[in-house]
Amino acid sequence: MTENKSLPAEEALVLQAVRGNGSAFTELYDMHVERVFRHVTFRVNSVADAEDITQEVFLRAWRSIGKYKLTEKPFLAWLYTIAHNLIVDYYRKNGKGEHVQLDEAIGSASLSHDDEVDAILDRTVLQKMLTRLSDEQQLVLTLRFVDGLEHNDVAAAVGKSQAAVRVIQFRALQRLRQMIGEVGQTW
DSSP, rough: OOOOOGGGHHHHHHHHTTTTTHHHHHHOOOOHHHHHHHHHHHHSOHHHHHHHHHHHHHHHHHHHHHGGGOOSSSSHHHHHHHHHEEEEEEEEHHHHHSOOHHHHTTOOOOOOOHHHHHHHHHHHHHHHTTSSSSSSHHHIIIIISOOOOOOOHHHHHHHHHHHHHHOOOOOOOOOOOOOOHHHHHHH
């Protein structure tokens, strides 16, 4: 997390939520729901499924908040861990398929028609390439570049050292460059 100045306030909310304070948990929800939703949306088939999974993330977090232990690992990393487990369950149940339905994810974000088509094509190609990476590589790249987490926060979320995360990221980006080169040769 780059907002280190808000960390003590977040810690106070977490401690209150651990003691059963629903208002504190609601504030934590408000702080993190958009980031969790964006993370889930990037990984699943549809926005509707992403909404359901995001709701389930916070429901499970609320149910187990009493067991949460305040550590150096940010609260958001704990939420991403819950989200990751739910996404794995989602794919076990539904089979691995295309990631996001792009028309739902991109929408009509005030782009011209040509720009919107280009954005959809670029995102489609990127998402197909990402599916060819390992689950661990996909998770690291999503947390790092879609969710905008720093290396230390990604490391906390995936339970690895910062050095290991950097190696995973490097190898994943190297593989993506190779795939982009292959696509460029066929166009």
